[in-house]
Amino acid sequence: MIAQILAVVIFVAMFVLIVLEVWERHVITLGCGLLTLVLVFGLGMHSMGAVWETLNLGSFFTSHFWYTAGQSAETSSGINWETIVFVAGMMIMVEGMARVGFFRWLCMRLAKMVKYKVVPLFVTFMVLSGILAMFIDSITVILFLAAVTIELSQLLKFNPVPMILAEVFCANLGGSATMCGDPPNIIIGTSLGYSFTDFLTNTGLIAGISLVVVVLYFYLVFHKELRASEAAAAGSNQNYPDPSEAITDKKGFIISTVIFLCAVALLVTHAQTGLTVSCIGVFISIVTLIAAGKDALKLIKQIDYKTLLFFIGLFMVVGGLEQTGILKVMANFIGDISNGNLMLMIAIILWVSAIASAFVDNIPFAATMIPIISSLSATQGVDLSILAWALAMGTDIGGSATPIGASANVVGIATAAKAGHMIKWGKYCKVMAPATIIVIVISMVMIYARYL
Amino acid sequence: MSEQLIISVSREYGSGGHEIAQKLAEYYKLPMFDHNLLDEVAASMNVSSKELAEFDEMRRNKFLYRSVMGMNSSPADNVARMQFDYIKKKAEAGESFVIVGRCSEIVLKDNPNLISIFILGDREAKIERVMRIYKLDARHAEERMIEKDRRRKSYHNSHCKVKWGDSRNYDLSINSSKLGVEETVESLKNYIDARIAHK
Numbered sequence: 201m202i203a204q205i206l207a208v209v210i211f212v213a214m215f216v217l218i219v220l221e222v223w224e225r226h227v228i229t230l231g232c233g234l235l236t237l238v239l240v241f242g243l244g245m246h247s248m249g250a251v252w253e254t255l256n257l258g259s260f261f262t263s264h265f266w267y268t269a270g271q272s273a274e275t276s277s278g279i280n281w282e283t284i285v286f287v288a289g290m291m292i293m294v295e296g297m298a299r300v301g302f303f304r305w306l307c308m309r310l311a312k313m314v315k316y317k318v319v320p321l322f323v324t325f326m327v328l329s330g331i332l333a334m335f336i337d338s339i340t341v342i343l344f345l346a347a348v349t350i351e352l353s354q355l356l357k358f359n360p361v362p363m364i365l366a367e368v369f370c371a372n373l374g375g376s377a378t379m380c381g382d383p384p385n386i387i388i389g390t391s392l393g394y395s396f397t398d399f400l401t402n403t404g405l406i407a408g409i410s411l412v413v414v415v416l417y418f419y420l421v422f423h424k425e426l427r428a429s430e431a432a433a434a435g436s437n438q439n440y441p442d443p444s445e446a447i448t449d450k451k452g453f454i455i456s457t458v459i460f461l462c463a464v465a466l467l468v469t470h471a472q473t474g475l476t477v478s479c480i481g482v483f484i485s486i487v488t489l490i491a492a493g494k495d496a497l498k499l500i501k502q503i504d505y506k507t508l509l510f511f512i513g514l515f516m517v518v519g520g521l522e523q524t525g526i527l528k529v530m531a532n533f534i535g536d537i538s539n540g541n542l543m544l545m546i547a548i549i550l551w552v553s554a555i556a557s558a559f560v561d562n563i564p565f566a567a568t569m570i571p572i573i574s575s576l577s578a579t580q581g582v583d584l585s586i587l588a589w590a591l592a593m594g595t596d597i598g599g600s601a602t603p604i605g606a607s608a609n610v611v612g613i614a615t616a617a618k619a620g621h622m623i624k625w626g627k628y629c630k631v632m633a634p635a636t637i638i639v640i641v642i643s644m645v646m647i648y649a650r651y652l
Numbered sequence: 653m654s655e656q657l658i659i660s661v662s663r664e665y666g667s668g669g670h671e672i673a674q675k676l677a678e679y680y681k682l683p684m685f686d687h688n689l690l691d692e693v694a695a696s697m698n699v700s701s702k703e704l705a706e707f708d709e710m711r712r713n714k715f716l717y718r719s720v721m722g723m724n725s726s727p728a729d730n731v732a733r734m735q736f737d738y739i740k741k742k743a744e745a746g747e748s749f750v751i752v753g754r755c756s757e758i759v760l761k762d763n764p765n766l767i768s769i770f771i772l773g774d775r776e777a778k779i780e781r782v783m784r785i786y787k788l789d790a791r792h793a794e795e796r797m798i799e800k801d802r803r804r805k806s807y808h809n810s811h812c813k814v815k816w817g818d819s820r821n822y823d824l825s826i827n828s829s830k831l832g833v834e835e836t837v838e839s840l841k842n843y844i845d846a847r848i849a850h851k
Binding site: 219220221339354504603604607609610611613614615617618619620621622623624625 | 694697703706715719721723724725727
């Protein structure tokens with residue numbers, strides 16, 4: 201009982217401290233993780249076994265960490281090293297791409313392709329944001345896309361805020377389409393043993409249909425403003441930037457593009473090849489570092505190690521809830537209120553995940569929910585994958601509703617603000633909350649129609 | 653003036669700090685920045701200063717906004733940072749000026765040509781000054797004073813690690829009620845001249 205109380209107190213304290221930003225979030229999760237090991241497992245449970253299970257260091261030395269001959273569900277609890285190794289690998293690859301000017305070149309190339317016309321640019325950047333976010337973290341996508349949007353808005357004299365908001369939404373939506381698009385999906389995929397193709401054919405389909413609806417939605421919301429901007433820009437005779445100027449190293453650019461395409465191919469086929477995402481992460485990072493040559497050390501230094509440490513601490517805290525049986529209690533509670541009704545169960549997981557993710561970090565939320573849906577599936581006899589898709593869509597999309605829901609939102613808002621365009625809560629939610637509700641409704645209807 | 657001189661004036665509401673800053677700016681023939689700083693910042697970005705003014709000298713609400721990789725979604729935080737960056741650039745360019753508030757004593761702390769001053773005052777004297785200038789009765793003047801100081805304090809403390817009004821942040825803290833505005837200005841001139849001569 202003491203262990204359970206301590207686990208809950210540490211978990212709640214972690215959330216509160218993250219919100220209050222008392223310390224950096226990796227310090228908070230690592231501190232809370234350490235407290236979990238000492239207080240929950242040591243003082244409360246007197247169990248060294250729980251400590252080792254949560255640290256999960258043995259997973260590195262198992263063959264299925266690197267290679268799976270066929271589909272096997274990852275059942276171990278505690279620190280999900282597969283997620284951490286994969287995220288680190290992707291970070292190195294993305295840094296390598298950014299270093300040679302890939303993202304800026306891509307944005308500028310597409311802007312040139314649509315002849316710098318505001319409305320086609322708006323639609324193109326939304327789609328680009330969604331597609332890039334399928335493979336690259338949404339923070340990087342928005343960091344580059346929003347910066348180019350600001351640059352073009354100054355050149356073409358349009359208000360960049362509608363475009364940035366639409367890009368942010370599509371980045372979060374694109375992230376939901378694949379296993380590697382958004383951290384909750386990576387954690388769900390590696391924890392429950394789903395492949396890239398599993399995500400693409402399930403959440404990917406929902407995200408694809410939603411993208412069409414969302415493009416229409418944002419166009420309808422902003423079309424007057426966009427048309428007026430287009431008319432104003434038409435008269436000006438500008439010297440547009442040459443996309444090739446964005447490339448800082450031509451040879452490196454080609455190599456980075458090839459590595460990126462290889463990574464995509466490896467991810468798409470990983471269920472067939474048997475290579476795990478951690479194996480792919482290590483491979484692409486090694487290739488990127490070799491290709492970077494003497495800049496390799498620079499790339500390693502630029503790894504966002506704070507995010508990796510944040511993940512490690514987080515998994516330890518969630519491990520505390522798991523080992524003490526708290527998550528089973530929560531799963532039983534959802535099972536009881538839904539009374540075995542799968543429809544209600546899906547609705548609860550989807551909407552609760554979406555609402556929670558709109559206000560708190562979706563990564564800890566998803567990490568907490570995974571053991572809950574596993575337990576729910578086992579006790580209620582429902583298909584785990586259906587619950588997993590509901591959880592993925594809820595956590596990935598819910599974050600778009602408010603300015604604090606997802607990291608991409610913060611980056612988009614801050615980039616606009618740096619150029620003097622302030623986006624307040626009201627302005628943000630007026631546009632983004634309805635779009636979030638639309639996509640969550642689409643997700644619910646599609647999950648019901650396809651799986652029930 | 654050949655040497656760079658930056659005078660940062662922080663002040664309690666009703667202490668006459670703004671007037672003192674103005675008189676120092678006139679005496680040393682320096683431009684003065686207070687709320688007008690935002691107009692310059694907005695003009696440099698080609699945006700309306702009205703849009704930014706709404707968030708000027710506001711505290712960042714930790715419950716409503718988040719930070720990611722050093723970027724923040726709070727308009728108040730972004731407006732503050734814009735101003736901090738702007739005055740930093742001016743200082744780095746070797747410009748001399750008087751700056752009122754804007755956490756300038758912290759933002760420009762590393763500049764060797766900065767002289768930071770905090771003007772405080774006795775409660776009764778500050779209330780009397782606010783009553784006289786804004787034609788308010790004592791109760792309303794005091795309420796206004798408390799509210800303004802509360803906002804200044806929370807703005808400063810949400811953007812800086814050190815506390816507003818803590819004498820350790822400033823080169824000089826002076827109570828303007830003891831000598832009045834004119835004589836306080838004279839005392840400050842003596843101090844500033846001594847600092848210039850000491851360089």
